[in-house]
Amino acid sequence: MSDLAFHEVAVAYGDRMALHPVSLEVPTGGWLCLIGPNGAGKSSALKAVCGLVPHTGTVTIGGADTATMRPRQRARHAAFVPQAPVLPADMSVRDYVLLGRSPFIGYFGTDSAHDRMLVDDVLQRLDLAEFADRRLDTLSGGESQRLVLGRSVAQGAPVLLLDEPTSALDIGHQQQALELVDRMRTECGLTVVSAMHDLTLAGLYADRLALLHEGRLVAMGTAAEVLRTEILSEFYGVSVRVHHDDDGTVVVVPNRRAR
Amino acid sequence: MIAVTTTRRGWPWILGSVLVLAAVVVFGAMIGPAGVISSANWNIIWNVRMPRVALAAVVGAMLSLAGASYQGVFRNPLVDPYLLGAAGGAGLGATVVIAFGRSATNGWLIDPLPLAAFLGAITAVSVTYLVGAAFGAMRSTTTLVLAGVAVASLTSAMQAFILQRQSDGVVRAVYNWLLGSLVNATWRDVKLVLPYVLVSAAVLLVHRRHLDVLRVGDEEALTLGMDVRRVRIVVVIAATVGTAAVVSVSGLITFVGILVPHAVRMVFGGSYRRVLPVCVVVGAAFLILADVPGRMLQNPAETPIGVVTAFCGAPFFILLLRSRRSSV
Numbered sequence: 001m002s003d004l005a006f007h008e009v010a011v012a013y014g015d016r017m018a019l020h021p022v023s024l025e026v027p028t029g030g031w032l033c034l035i036g037p038n039g040a041g042k043s044s045a046l047k048a049v050c051g052l053v054p055h056t057g058t059v060t061i062g063g064a065d066t067a068t069m070r071p072r073q074r075a076r077h078a079a080f081v082p083q084a085p086v087l088p089a090d091m092s093v094r095d096y097v098l099l100g101r102s103p104f105i106g107y108f109g110t111d112s113a114h115d116r117m118l119v120d121d122v123l124q125r126l127d128l129a130e131f132a133d134r135r136l137d138t139l140s141g142g143e144s145q146r147l148v149l150g151r152s153v154a155q156g157a158p159v160l161l162l163d164e165p166t167s168a169l170d171i172g173h174q175q176q177a178l179e180l181v182d183r184m185r186t187e188c189g190l191t192v193v194s195a196m197h198d199l200t201l202a203g204l205y206a207d208r209l210a211l212l213h214e215g216r217l218v219a220m221g222t223a224a225e226v227l228r229t230e231i232l233s234e235f236y237g238v239s240v241r242v243h244h245d246d247d248g249t250v251v252v253v254p255n256r257r258a259r
Numbered sequence: 260m261i262a263v264t265t266t267r268r269g270w271p272w273i274l275g276s277v278l279v280l281a282a283v284v285v286f287g288a289m290i291g292p293a294g295v296i297s298s299a300n301w302n303i304i305w306n307v308r309m310p311r312v313a314l315a316a317v318v319g320a321m322l323s324l325a326g327a328s329y330q331g332v333f334r335n336p337l338v339d340p341y342l343l344g345a346a347g348g349a350g351l352g353a354t355v356v357i358a359f360g361r362s363a364t365n366g367w368l369i370d371p372l373p374l375a376a377f378l379g380a381i382t383a384v385s386v387t388y389l390v391g392a393a394f395g396a397m398r399s400t401t402t403l404v405l406a407g408v409a410v411a412s413l414t415s416a417m418q419a420f421i422l423q424r425q426s427d428g429v430v431r432a433v434y435n436w437l438l439g440s441l442v443n444a445t446w447r448d449v450k451l452v453l454p455y456v457l458v459s460a461a462v463l464l465v466h467r468r469h470l471d472v473l474r475v476g477d478e479e480a481l482t483l484g485m486d487v488r489r490v491r492i493v494v495v496i497a498a499t500v501g502t503a504a505v506v507s508v509s510g511l512i513t514f515v516g517i518l519v520p521h522a523v524r525m526v527f528g529g530s531y532r533r534v535l536p537v538c539v540v541v542g543a544a545f546l547i548l549a550d551v552p553g554r555m556l557q558n559p560a561e562t563p564i565g566v567v568t569a570f571c572g573a574p575f576f577i578l579l580l581r582s583r584r585s586s587v
Contacts, residue, residue, distance in 0.1 A: 050482045075484030086476040090529045095471070102472050103484030108465055110532075155483070 002077075002158030002191050003028045004049070008057035011044040011215075018044040020215045021057060026208075028062075028158075031185060031192040033206030035199060035226075037236055040212040042195035043083070046161045049193070050080045061159055075103035078159040079152035083167065085144075089137035093147055096136060097122055100154030119154055125187075126150045126180065142173035146180065153184055160184070162194035166201065174198070178205045199252040203227050211235060223250040272527065276540040280316075287312040287547040292558050306446075314444040314452075315550045315564075316543035318505040319515055321456045323542025324535060325498035326516025327523070328463045331470035331531050332494045333400045339516040340502040343407040343495070344383030347414030349506045352379025354418045354433050358425050372436075373451065373507035380503035383410050388495070400491075439512035439565035441550050448508045459501030463535060466494050470531035512546070512565050518572045519545055 004026045011019040019041040026032040034042040048055035049066060051074050059066045061077045069077065079100070087096070100122075101115040123129040126146055131139065139147060145165065152160055162181065166174040182205055185192050196202040202209055203223030211219040211226055213235040219226045227250045232240050243251040289295045293303045325340035333342075341347075352375035360371055387410045391403035422430055469490045473480045477487050502516075519542045520534060527533045546564070549571060553562040 052478055052481060071481055071486050072484035075482060078482075080479075080482040082479060082482075086474070086479060088474045088529060090524075091474065095530060099472055099475065099483055105468070110468060 002062050002189070003030075004078075004159050004191050004193065005060045006045070006057065007060070009045070009048055009055055009059055010057055011041070011048050011053050011055045013053075017215050018053075019048070019055075019212075022212075022217045023057075024210060024217065024220065026191055026193060028191055029185065029189050030208065031182070031194070031206045033202040033209050034193065034195045034212055035197070035202050035209055036212035039214075041215040042212055043163050044215075045212070046080065046163050046193060046195055049159070049161055050074060050078050052080075072103045075155065075157065077157055078161055079155040079157040080161045081148050081152050081163065081165055083164040085148045087136040087139075087144060087147075089135065091136050092132070093128055093134050093136065093139070094119060094123065094132045096147060097128070097150045097154050100151040100156075103155065103157075118156070122150050122154045126153070141168055142170075142176060145169060145173065145177050149177065149180055149184070153188070158189070159191045159193070162192065164195055164197065167197060174201060181205070199227055199232070200250070203250040203252075224248070227252055272533075273536055273540065276537060276544070280540050280544045283544040283547050284312055284316070287315070287551060290551050291554050310446045310449055311441050311444040311550060312547050313446075313449045314441050314509065315546040317449060317452060317456055318441070318509045318512060319519070319546025319549075320539045320543040321460065321501045321505045322512065322515040323519035323523075323538040323545070324460055324463055325502045327520035327531070327534050327538045328466070328470065328494050328498045329516070330520055331473060332491050332498075333404065334473065334476070335400070335404070336521070337517070338404070339513075340498060341511070341513075341516070342404065343387045343499065344410035344414065345380040345499055345502050345506065346511050347411040347418075348379035348381070348383025349376040349503060350379070350433075350437055350511065351383070351414040351418050352376045353436050353510075354421055355379075357432050357436065358421050358429050373448075377503045377507040379414075380506055381499065383414055384495075384499045384503075386410050388492075435563065436510045437565075438563035439510035439568075440561070440563050441509055442553075442561050444508075452504045452508050455504035456501050459497045459504070460539065462497035463494065463501070464539075466490060466497075467531040467535040470494070470535070474529070474531075510565070512568060514565075514568045514572045514576075515542060515546060515549075518568070518576050521576070 006022050006024050008021040008023055009019065010017065010021045022045065024032070034045060036042055044053055047053040049059050051066065051071065064077070066074055066077065097119045098111055098115065101111060101118065104115065105111055123132055126149065128147060128150055131143065136144070136147070160181070165181070166177055169177060178201060181192060184190055194206065208221060209223055209226040210217055211231065218235055219231055224244065227242055229240060229242050232238060232252065239255040241253045241255055243253065245251065288304055288308050291303070291308050293300045322340055329338045329340055329342060330336055353372055356372045356375040387403065387407045390410070391406035394402055394406070422433060469485060472483055472485050473487070473490070475483070480487050520538055523534050523537045523541055527537055546568070549567045550564050552567050553564050556562045
């Protein structure tokens, strides 16, 4: 059981409410995508899960309250891929993926043969094996994103949190990265929560979307339910066309302003 | 530069550098105004040169290890072990003793100078930490570093205030202490600091994997399950105690804590699992070597070791920077 649930979760930075009390659930193996304009509270929601920001209300993973967990325990439950991960220039790809094993290595311990075997396995599965000895500053953007995903997969946590995983990638690498997340989701039964700006991609990969606006949950449902012209124009303040392809894909295209 | 991948491949390098260290120890024992090793000067070698070599090794290893650890825990390449006020506090403690107590404490059982320097360093760093913690240093290391800068200026102001009223002799004595020296090293000094250094080094070496995790930043380290605050405070305490201990017997030997860790990184890569153990060996060897010219250059007068480390270290460091491809 690795379902993720928010019960009245709120995040405040001083006086400013970044996230008003929100309750939602993501079933085991589900993929929820948080969408919404900049500053809507998407990142705050993700960070509340992994203890990076203080929050009120309760976040549970598989029924267990994350607030009562120590960092090590929490890291075994949820892996976080930040928007702009720090990539130490001269660290090797293998050492970076090995960082994902940190929650399983004792305070005085060092990586075991089992940890190194798992890392080799992740490197194979994510086509990183040929880079294993490369320095991180020699990797391209797409390779780096794959690497960071690799670290979170090596972490072995049932919940994967992704903050803008594709914002720095071209369309081909966006597709590659999200396909990889989806593959890991099916192969490992991961529960995925991502924050994304590209609405079409969000609708394409996630099975449910949650639209946040000024820290409040304003719409939740499938792509067809949430990605509607009137909803998007109200909360993003944009004029868009929404196409529904025959295979169920929802495509959002902005309208050019009248000249 | 080759990106070495696993920790295991580091061990031959460590073995190699230990051999180099052994050679340096022999070299350090051989060189001096009394000539090379012979049965005639055995007493000088054992009671004059060897304590110096041993103390240089302990001080060099400790300062390098503490410097590398500070740099890791603050993720800042410019940080050295004196950063949080250790130097200023030790300097103030030594100044007080030299200015007010030198004649009065002549017959004391315990020499108050190292004790005052040690306590001064520990107090200054504690004040920095408390001030920093009060103003949010738990969230940002920058606040802590700035608090250290403030404490350092405060201690140097107090020191200047005291020195103003003193005779030239006292001022010179304080100045010499500040430059750092191993001239009067005895086996007793070595025994005095060794316990602190051993404990400090052991704690720091235990945390080398944690420092590697911290290389991706506080936030990511936390999501990787590390208790960032606890690791930071434990490493800072260990590095400070070790630094204060060696400073108390050697004075302020500068540059070692920055030069050695960076030189090691440039050759061995930035992984702390390798950098910390290698720093111990290279730092020891570096300071033994740096102590040799001081004995001979202005014989019979001594050149302060701090002058030598900076004089030899700076150009070497600039050369290394030219080929710098490593990061903290």
